[in-house]
Amino acid sequence: MYKRNRMLAVFLLPGLLGLLVFYVAPFIGGIYFSVTDGSFQNAFVGFDNYLKVWQNTMFQTGLRNTMELSLICAPVIFVLSFMLASLLRTLGEQSVFYRNVLLLPYLMPSSAMILIWLLAFDYSGVINRLLVEVLGVAPRPVWTDGPLLRVPVVLLYIWKNLGFSVVIFTSALQAVPDAYYEYAQLEGASRLKQATAITLPLVSPTAFLIFVLAWINAFKIFKEIYFIGGAYSDLYTLQHFMNNHFAKINYQYVTTAAYSFAVIVLAIFGALYVVELRNRSQS
């Protein structure tokens, strides 16, 4: 037993060491930055930074926009991926090709995707040319800034993340025994009834995972917004706040905002997890 545990420790060590050095230690070290003033003297200021950050208008704007983007993107991905996965299930063997096609954008480097998007949504880009020349829209809309920035960003997010969610959903759907559907069909259940009464309850743990991942990915969409819209775009997110303060070497605000956000995220996912556990125990 002792020998087995020792071997286990040996195998776990590299991973744990990496986790400790690159995640746990910086996470704890960052707390130090969030409670000091970052000056040459580096004085301890307690929760002053937290108070200042929470009162900062742009932090509030960033938080609001981040949540708004997540609330748009996560449900859209959830619904679309479920629909597509259900559709692919009906295609049988042929679904493999379409699934791989859908997964391609996920494997594509972000820089290439952003470049395509910039070319498409540029002031003189393909989209605007189509709008002007085919539909006669005037004046040409500015997609890379202003309120319209949400359109390319959400589209890019969907294009990039949909395939991954579809793949996970598909594997979950394949695990549902066909006999359930055959029985339901014999009982005269409609497709919608089958989906809500059989499929969703049986894939709910996977659905929860997909929803959480979609939400996390929505939080991480900053890179795309930044390269399309810039550092002070209409879609100013929490990552903008942190990135801009990092550029100003205001590590105190960066870490404070990061820990504040971490608390919020943990609270949201904690609540979702509780709901999911309750649902699972009821079913």
Next chain:
Amino acid sequence: MRRRLRLRAGMTALLCAALLCAALPVHAAPGDTSLFAQDSSGEIDVPYVRSVAVVGDAVYLLADGLYSYRVGEEKPMLLDDLGRGSASEKPEQVEEAAPQAPAFSYDLLIGGDKLGVLDVTTGKYRLWDGKAFAAEDTQLDWSGMTQPREEYTQNLEIATALISGDAMYLLAAKDFDSWGEYNVRRFELASGALGEVPADSVQQIAPYKPGKFVALRMDVEKWVPSIVVVDMATGAVEQTLYTWDQARGMSQVMGVAYDAAADKVYCITNGEIVPVEQDKLGEAVAYLAVNGFMGSSFSAILPSGHLVFNANVGVFVRNLDPQYKPSSVLRIAGSYMDEATLAFARENPDVAVVMSDAETWQSKSVIDTMISQDASVDLLQVPGRGTLRALRAKGYLTDLSGSQKLMDSVKAMYPQVQEAVLQDGKLDAFPADLYASFWRLDTAALEELGLDVPTTIGELLELTRRWYEEDMAEEHPQYMLFDQYIGKQQLMFQIVQQYAILYERPGEPLRFNAPELRAALEQWEALPAFGPDMESPGGGVTIVRDDSEETKVLIELNANAFFGGRYDSGEGEAARPLLTVPAGFAAGDEPAADGTLMTYVVNPNSANAEVAVRYLEYLADHAAARERYALRPDLNEPVMHPFMAKFIAEQEAELEARKKELETAEEADRQSLQESIDTQTRNLERNRRNGWMIDPESLAEYRALAPRIRLNSESLFFGYDDAAMEETWKVLQRYAEGQVKLDEMLREMDKKLQMIFLEGQ
């Protein structure tokens, strides 16, 4: 008890000796000297050293004559004036077995195994056999080394000539048009026959082990230097001793030399003489504060362990024994080795001054350095508007208020400069220089063309409209309204910039959606497109000019104040252009010019803060006149260039002598003497008019404008945050290109500036 007393007495003696040593003036290392060193102020008047060679333990210098020098001697000894007849000093004593130089023009000394002289135009050389020069020249195969020009013969630039074994090696320019690119050419000593050594991209060569050179090589594509060993016979690179680490910043390697006694290669980088050790540079063994050098500058190490370096402003000898290193090293970033710094280094041999490559314009990199407690730089020259503000916000500035000299100097500066460096009476930065962007108007030409002289942005835009819409540009091809860099788009950026200078207030974001700016930009929109940005939408006037045509610029929008004045031939030139500040947008706007203040800050992590302050105190009195006059309104005496002052004094003395001569001259000689006096008087007057470093008119002009310079140190628009700057300029660029309408641009700008402002709260 007695032992203890003896011990105490011994200790006291030791302490006294130590104190005595500390009190003694600090001297440079034994053998350290400079030969024929000049400075640009003209205070040191010495002949220019054209070529240097080392043979054995002797340094030979070709200046206004042929000199020799050995370490320990007081000064170079003149061997021969080479028939030039211009040597500043005749030989007091002729060195035993002194070489008798041939009486024709030689331009280059040949060193290495033997001493020789080379005429770079003809390719003739003579060797010195140890007692005298050979009686006859030997002709090198000089084909391809010269090319005829209209009035002279152009020769390939030759940096170094070395004799090794039975051959002479020349480091010569690759071709007649290349600059700084050299090849090695090999000539048979006996026959003069040319044989190529295919070693290219070589910047400098020095003798190494038998049959080899050590060379400084430059990768011209990546601009990365390396130190290599080259086989003399084949030109093949046998070994790379060191390749410049690009993480160190801009490459500055020179003075590569081989110390045969210690079997070590040394080079000079950023004023430090360092050994090359297994593909890395070792710790500095000595320091050399010079400017004016080039990558190809001559360098050699004497058997005594002294490095000889020809810096083109003099030849410097440095002892490479590390025990004689100065007690402290002052590392400065963001500046350069100017005359004041060189003078400080000369007067403080206990301090080595080194210019660092560290980045100082980007506030992020500077603060990163500070946060990581990096003490590798002691003093930084940073822009007062960006990096200084960021450093101050983080408390990374050393308090300089303890220096009364610096405080007094700052208190004598312009109020806006004082405001930028004094925080609640505490001095945290020392001003280094002040620039400002004025308008320079050719008022005489404008009046001649019947145009009103603009004083406000509105008037400037109206004049621009008239110039391009009323075909004045085509009617007057000899004039340009703006210089070639100002087109319609650039004019818009100028307007916005001027608006920010005038209307931005500390503690609140600048508002773009204001009637003053809107009116000006509407006026701007109505202009036809012109200038270098012809792709502006809306079409317009395109003025294509013949570059060869001489044109006069009527309005220069980004003119600086030059104290040096302009050349005045005294033959009734046009009136001096008016340097002025724009009055702004609306009635009542105070005229203002955008100023850039450069400041020195002391790294709070530095262990040399005391030396850094000493240096700043020195600069307070000795910085270049242009810098001191730009910062201090109390300096109002015009300044003549020192060498011109000396020259004028000589001319005056000569003129006086001529006048006295005239009084007693024979009648027959009087006329020619009078003509000579008249010519000399005219020359003297011209030199008096043009010999200024700070001329009275420019000074008066600047003094009248300087109070109008605004530094806007707290500006968000001209802020230190690159991302914010980039964002606002992106919106302006979209507007300039016609992608967004005026209303949208104003709204966007206000929104972005508001975001930037709120984010920093």
